Amino acid sequence: MEAEIKVSNLYAYFGSICALRGINISIKEKVVTAVIGPSGCGKSTFIRCINRLHEVVPEAKLSGEVLLGGKDIYSADADPILIRRKIGMVFQRPNPFPALSIYDNVAAGLKLNGIKRKNDLDGIVERSLKMSALWGEVKDKLNASGVSLSGGQQQRLCIARALAVAPEVILFDEPCSALDPISTGKIEELLFQLKKNYTIIIVTHNMQQAARVSDYTAFFLLGELVEFDKTQDIFTKPKDNRTEDYITGRFG
Amino acid sequence: MKIKSADLWFKKAAAILALSAAALVILLVCSMAYYALPAIRKFGLHFLHTSTWDPVKEIFGALPFIYGTVISSALALLMALPVSLGIAVYLAELAPCCLREPLSFLIELLAAIPSVVYGLWGIFFLAPFLRETVQPFLFRYFGFLPLFQGEFYGVGMLSAAIILSIMIIPTISSISREVFLTVPSAQREAALALGATRWETIRLAVLGYARSGVLGAVILGLGRALGETMAVTMVIGNRPEISGSLFAPAYTMASVIANEFSEATTDLYLSALIEIGFILFFVTLIINIAARALIWRVSAKIKAK
Numbered sequence: 001m002e003a004e005i006k007v008s009n010l011y012a013y014f015g016s017i018c019a020l021r022g023i024n025i026s027i028k029e030k031v032v033t034a035v036i037g038p039s040g041c042g043k044s045t046f047i048r049c050i051n052r053l054h055e056v057v058p059e060a061k062l063s064g065e066v067l068l069g070g071k072d073i074y075s076a077d078a079d080p081i082l083i084r085r086k087i088g089m090v091f092q093r094p095n096p097f098p099a100l101s102i103y104d105n106v107a108a109g110l111k112l113n114g115i116k117r118k119n120d121l122d123g124i125v126e127r128s129l130k131m132s133a134l135w136g137e138v139k140d141k142l143n144a145s146g147v148s149l150s151g152g153q154q155q156r157l158c159i160a161r162a163l164a165v166a167p168e169v170i171l172f173d174e175p176c177s178a179l180d181p182i183s184t185g186k187i188e189e190l191l192f193q194l195k196k197n198y199t200i201i202i203v204t205h206n207m208q209q210a211a212r213v214s215d216y217t218a219f220f221l222l223g224e225l226v227e228f229d230k231t232q233d234i235f236t237k238p239k240d241n242r243t244e245d246y247i248t249g250r251f252g
Numbered sequence: 253m254k255i256k257s258a259d260l261w262f263k264k265a266a267a268i269l270a271l272s273a274a275a276l277v278i279l280l281v282c283s284m285a286y287y288a289l290p291a292i293r294k295f296g297l298h299f300l301h302t303s304t305w306d307p308v309k310e311i312f313g314a315l316p317f318i319y320g321t322v323i324s325s326a327l328a329l330l331m332a333l334p335v336s337l338g339i340a341v342y343l344a345e346l347a348p349c350c351l352r353e354p355l356s357f358l359i360e361l362l363a364a365i366p367s368v369v370y371g372l373w374g375i376f377f378l379a380p381f382l383r384e385t386v387q388p389f390l391f392r393y394f395g396f397l398p399l400f401q402g403e404f405y406g407v408g409m410l411s412a413a414i415i416l417s418i419m420i421i422p423t424i425s426s427i428s429r430e431v432f433l434t435v436p437s438a439q440r441e442a443a444l445a446l447g448a449t450r451w452e453t454i455r456l457a458v459l460g461y462a463r464s465g466v467l468g469a470v471i472l473g474l475g476r477a478l479g480e481t482m483a484v485t486m487v488i489g490n491r492p493e494i495s496g497s498l499f500a501p502a503y504t505m506a507s508v509i510a511n512e513f514s515e516a517t518t519d520l521y522l523s524a525l526i527e528i529g530f531i532l533f534f535v536t537l538i539i540n541i542a543a544r545a546l547i548w549r550v551s552a553k554i555k556a557k
């Protein structure tokens with residue numbers, strides 16, 4: 001029950017724009033939960049509320065409760081830094097640190113956590129890169145800059161960077177939107193591996209992907225959670241008409 | 253047809269303008285070399301590494317001036333860089349929103365103050381302050397270092413370096429601030445999502461991303477320090493000597509040209525001053541090329557390998 005996420009009555013705002021309207025959802029640990037919905041419906045905003053990244057946007061506000069393993073991450077004594085160390089995130093666009101080498105990009109989070117011994121770092125960097133299916137392509141140029149890689153490789157580098165710190169929860173914001181089918185397949189395989197140990201939330205625009213990789217699916221529309229259920233049920237017998245319209249492609 | 257020929261004309265005009273800029277530089281170098289020729293012939297390479305500057309006997313060695321320029325600028329940079337980076341980080345990342353704009357404006361205003369005003373301030377405030385407070389303090393606690401020994405004049409290498417650093421802080425900090433503002437928020441969020449503190453985020457995401465731009469800011473600052481004439485002339489003490497002490501008076505290339513040009517009565521004297529100008533030109537050129545190459549290497553490393 002450590003990494004279970006319970007969200008109640010979550011409202012998120014950008015200035016006066018209300019991006020999330022009263023979200024209630026309970027995400028189980030060690031499963032993959034997919035978040036689907038049309039562009040602009042608040043998927044990214046939702047997962048950014050879970051690792052307290054929403055609040056770093058100027059003018060952004062939020063209200064409601066987010067419990068991680070029973071503890072409110074927005075309570076006054078919760079430290080956003082420690083919370084973010086427990087919750088990894090892979091962003092919609094790859095964002096490696098350009099001044100750092102491939103190796104140092106993966107090791108960046110470890111160094112923040114005080115792991116400095118070369119032996120420890122070497123092992124974790126290699127393992128993380130192998131997990132993100134990048135090791136074979138970069139093992140001979142670990143000292144090259146992180147941005148010397150292709151877009152898809154950069155995204156896998158960012159995944160390795162998030163994995164390296166061994167978080168309890170990993171948030172993926174459309175991790176495959178810049179990847180070719182082969183790397184996408186590798187990432188999906190990785191998700192299967194990861195869910196043994198991690199709680200995973202993945203935003204995706206790809207229905208097939210949601211159906212393939214997730215155990216649960218949440219459908220968002222215009223800032224509201226329309227439906228949340230087992231993935232199988234969402235895709236075979238959705239209860240809400242709007243969900244059905246969206247997954248069958250009848251939605252704009 | 254018409255569009256094509258207009259395009260062609262534009263291309264030609266632009267090429268001519270670009271070439272004329274290059275031609276101007278060449279003209280400058282050639283004419284300076286021509287006027288400096290008597291001194292170059294007479295002293296050769298000795299000019300660069302001897303320290304006697306005697307207009308009466310007409311013996312000229314420029315080493316103290318080269319030394320003064322290089323050391324005062326380097327010291328100024330050493331002092332200005334941390335301060336400027338601190339200011340830039342504060343203005344771009346930490347300051348409350350309502351303070352950012354007014355403070356940035358104030359800093360940019362500092363860059364617009366004429367250097368003679370800085371010089372006056374140096375003579376009437378900084379030099380006495382150094383003489384009465386700072387230099388005795390430094391001597392008392394760090395006097396075992398040769399850097400902080402000797403008479404307390406107030407004017408000298410230390411005050412020149414301080415004035416210079418105050419003059420280049422606005423340049424370096426306002427450019428660095430602008431560079432920091434171009435760092436995409438995705439970079440900051442990448443660091444934050446790893447659990448970086450505010451300072452770690454700045455170090456990892458902002459300084460790393462912005463470093464070639466900051467280097468550019470440093471070069472501009474250094475360029476200003478090397479060529480600065482008026483303020484330095486007013487506070488450096490104008491004595492053509494090389495001393496290991498920061499308290500001692502010194503002289504820079506720009507200052508000696510400004511001070512002695514009107515008194516240079518003989519051809520050789522004049523020619524020696526022009527040769528110093530020539531050297532100053534080259535020192536600035538070399539530093540700029542080196543810095544440009546550094547930026548180029550850093551950004552090339554970032555782009556591809």
Ligand SMILES: Nc1ncnc2c1ncn2[C@@H]1O[C@H](COP(=O)(O)OP(=O)(O)OP(=O)(O)O)[C@@H](O)[C@H]1O
Nearest residue numbers: 014017019038039040041042043044045046057092
């Ligand atoms: N920085 C911001 N400032 C103001 N409004 C924003 C900002 N980011 C998002 N929004 C608004 O919040 C709403 C939700 O945005 P969000 O990024 O969560 O959508 P999304 O579901 O992730 O879309 P996509 O699938 O295109 O990534 C949108 O209407 C958007 O206009």
Ligand SMILES: [Mg+2]
Nearest residue numbers: 043044092173
């Ligand atoms: Mg999004």
